[in-house]
Amino acid sequence: MSAPPIRTLLVDDEVLARLALRQALAAHADVDIVGECGNAAEAQQAIQALEPDLLFLDIRMPGIDGFKLLHRLKPQALPMVVFATAYGQHALRAFDASAIDYLMKPIDQARFDQAMARVRRHWHGLHAPAAATHAHAAHLQRISVRVGEHIRVVAVDEIDWIRADGNYVQIHANGTRYLHRETLSHLLAALDPARFLRIHRGVIVNVERIREVHPLFKGGAEVVLHDGTRLDLSRRFRAGARVALGLP
Template sequence: MSTPAIRAVLVDDEVLARLSLRQALAAHPQVDIAGECGNAADALQAIRLLHPDLVILDIQMPGMNGFELLRRLPADALPLVVFASAFDQHALQAFDAGAVDYLLKPIDQARFDLCMQRIGQRLHRLSQHATPPRHTAFAAAEPFVQRFSIRVGEHLRVVRVEDIDWIAADGNYVRLHLAGTALLHRDTLKNVEATLDPARFLRIHRSTMVNIDRIKEWHPLFHGDAEIVLHDGTRLTLSRRFRDGARHRLGLR
């Protein structure tokens, strides 16, 4: 009787790192690589679509990092997670986040084989319990907000997410820019980002997010930065830190 395949998704912004994982997995024919992603935003969509048993995940990536990715997934439908990082200082946080293992790059085959042994044992234990399919929790969850309620004077104004042009940090709060108006929303940019659909909103700066549908032009600048021009003429800075993720999301070569 053949061993059931373990469906895996590999997430790393470096092509060579994903190749290294593929080579390490070649010794484990029971693993089916269902998908590869170069950033966390794409991985979020792939995990929801493919329902993998295992995700091997980098931590430091452009835009959303590995920990932020996990926070956006329903806790009761998480695949098994193995972090693969070039840095050892995140190990404690990784295990606090529920990771099964933490691998250091470059990947050591013997250490990787031990990790896969743990994965197999964990999946075997899970299979002994009758539980609903993992994907049912994803289907039932409503992962992204569709509206914000913003206090304006003595009343609350309901703002549709699709109407927001861009979002800027303002101290511990954010300002939602839409139709020539800036509304103060009493939440941090980090928390707001975690509630928004990454297919719709793009982080372009440590203090700025933008509605992708509002982007009209992209102008490269010096030192790796760029300028984003929206349809209403608003000009925003795309910092070098978020450039690679933005290029991918905007279909730029």
């Protein structure tokens, strides 16, 4: 199964800069530009409404800058991010913000294509077929997480749900939240796909903990766990949930 098109949002206060990004993206047929925004406030609303997969983001913009925009977004709603800016001094901070790449203006097509290769590798990893991912590896049974000066061993059977938090994940198990240094995509690749379901870009849930599914407007839904936790089921992952949960 091939990966779906990469739905992309362009955020830059300069019209010519957005045009340059469009021209650079014209060579990439697997990208679907879903919108443009001239400032971070517009972008925040667009991200909530459109749920883009990829964000090309300027740093210095009127009002809220690019970093502050990312801090305002929920970790599970954070798209892949490529910064495109005229200022090179923010590169380290950009990668601390889990950016996939950092491009300097004016855009160089060859360098842009390298960035898109990185984006594509990450994107294909997110959408790798479960059978291929797990064909040669046993499913993870326990996760060792650091709690203060100690190591806590958490059985995967005890996990209720997991949320992405940058280069970490928040593991929720038996009413306790553990912060574990691991990316969500790497952890998902090690878990049993028959037991753990991705319901949002940044959320995995143990299907045995799901009590109810409530349909919402615009194709989305809400998953309710046995302990009352409510989690968004993104329309992008609705098809997989329909199969796993037997939804109509």
